[in-house]
Amino acid sequence: xxxxxxxxxxxxxxxxxxxxxxxxxxxxxxxxxxxxxxxxxxxxxxxxxxxxxxxxxxxxxxxxxxxxxxxxxxxxxxxxxxxxxxxxxxxxxxxxxxxxxxxxxxxxxxxxxxxxxxxxxxxxxxxxxxxxxxxxxxxxxxxxxxxxxxxxxxxxxxxxxxxxxxxxxxxxxxxxxxxxxxxxxxxxxxx
Numbered sequence: 001x002x003x004x005x006x007x008x009x010x011x012x013x014x015x016x017x018x019x020x021x022x023x024x025x026x027x028x029x030x031x032x033x034x035x036x037x038x039x040x041x042x043x044x045x046x047x048x049x050x051x052x053x054x055x056x057x058x059x060x061x062x063x064x065x066x067x068x069x070x071x072x073x074x075x076x077x078x079x080x081x082x083x084x085x086x087x088x089x090x091x092x093x094x095x096x097x098x099x100x101x102x103x104x105x106x107x108x109x110x111x112x113x114x115x116x117x118x119x120x121x122x123x124x125x126x127x128x129x130x131x132x133x134x135x136x137x138x139x140x141x142x143x144x145x146x147x148x149x150x151x152x153x154x155x156x157x158x159x160x161x162x163x164x165x166x167x168x169x170x171x172x173x174x175x176x177x178x179x180x181x182x183x184x185x186x187x188x189x190x191x
Contacts, residue, residue, distance in 0.1 A: 011032065011054065012057055020108055024119070059119065062105030066105055067126075070087060073087050106123050135149045138151055162174040
């Protein structure tokens with residue numbers, strides 16, 4: 001027998017991947033249920049707020065996962081410049097391995113679902129958690145809080161733009177370019 005929490009988890013996992021690769025509006029309820037191998041009617045049982053609630057929770061899950069990856073990639077880096085380069089390289093590899101379907105786990109939804117306060121807030125929380133992680137990392141390595149927050153914004157904005165451009169071009173060259181540029185920029189901040 002499939003446990004209730006297992007069905008809910010599968011639905012979240014499937015939704016996170018579908019929203020990341022094809023977006024909020026292109027992902028239908030039937031597809032969400034089918035891809036997660038969930039019984040009919042289970043979407044509203046587990047997510048009484050429907051697709052909107054499922055999307056918000058899936059975005060939160062995706063945001064938390066990427067924040068965890070940031071933590072893993074920065075934890076043993078010899079310096080902040082290398083840490084950022086590792087993050088960009090990992091994101092580029094994931095994009096390439098997905099045949100350029102899986103860009104940022106939040107951006108696709110964030111660009112589409114601006115009419116939903118619930119989804120917009122989940123997207124904002126995801127971005128804020130990434131910014132907080134990067135800023136705290138830079139501060140821990142000696143940058144003043146204000147400067148660390150500014151650098152985190154620059155890094156995240158560059159990465160997001162490069163992911164979008166790389167996905168559109170189906171080429172990781174934009175990611176490679178910003179990896180090199182951000183390495184130099186971050187290195188300069190800590191010199």
